[in-house]
Amino acid sequence: GNSVTQMEGPVTLSEEAFLTINCTYTATGYPSLFWYVQYPGEGLQLLLKATKADDKGSNKGFEATYRKETTSFHLEKGSVQVSDSAVYFCALSANAGGTSYGKLTFGQGTILTVHP
Amino acid sequence: NAGVTQTPKFQVLKTGQSMTLQCAQDMNHEYMSWYRQDPGMGLRLIHYSVGAGITDQGEVPNGYNVSRSTTEDFPLRLLSAAPSQTSVYFCASSPGSLQPQHFGDGTRLSIL
Numbered sequence: 001g002n003s004v005t006q007m008e009g010p011v012t013l014s015e016e017a018f019l020t021i022n023c024t025y026t027a028t029g030y031p032s033l034f035w036y037v038q039y040p041g042e043g044l045q046l047l048l049k050a051t052k053a054d055d056k057g058s059n060k061g062f063e064a065t066y067r068k069e070t071t072s073f074h075l076e077k078g079s080v081q082v083s084d085s086a087v088y089f090c091a092l093s094a095n096a097g098g099t100s101y102g103k104l105t106f107g108q109g110t111i112l113t114v115h116p
Numbered sequence: 117n118a119g120v121t122q123t124p125k126f127q128v129l130k131t132g133q134s135m136t137l138q139c140a141q142d143m144n145h146e147y148m149s150w151y152r153q154d155p156g157m158g159l160r161l162i163h164y165s166v167g168a169g170i171t172d173q174g175e176v177p178n179g180y181n182v183s184r185s186t187t188e189d190f191p192l193r194l195l196s197a198a199p200s201q202t203s204v205y206f207c208a209s210s211p212g213s214l215q216p217q218h219f220g221d222g223t224r225l226s227i228l
Contacts, residue, residue, distance in 0.1 A: 042221055043221045044219040049216055093213075103149065104161070105161075106159040106160075107158050109158050
């Protein structure tokens, strides 16, 4: 079956530090990959996506590259801000000889806290 | 544009009670899903629907029922609440397969 593994958290950084959150996946077919962000008390928001190998998704200074050879989709940001404090989820949507029916498989989430 | 609207935001139930979590979307999306979020486990799919009149089970369907009589609405029913169903529930919709999903703000449910 499909699965997503994220690095263990929580992650605590100082403002302007470099961020990496690791994500690896197992999937049948050719998955689309996503990073979602959840701010306190809110639902999940799409942060970025990539739909095929070597695609780079980017948004709000965050980037992630779809690496088929290492089955990875690591999230990076060069300089984090206090406002980036949130929970980050890696997810995939995979076809299996048909359609994914819009189903997502999520990692367990990584809590990021950024201090001034 | 309201997007995905969930009600109620908070609910406390006693074991054995039943209730319905409401979900409505105004984006004319065909695909809708229900997830539960538990600490350290990410989100897990409960039920999903690919259109009005069509539903199917996800990863953790036991204890929950769904129906989809219209494109807009996708209610989740707990028939006999159990403490193990204490969780945060999210409804989501998407315009098609492999497309990003739009999430509601969630319903925080406690079963005593």
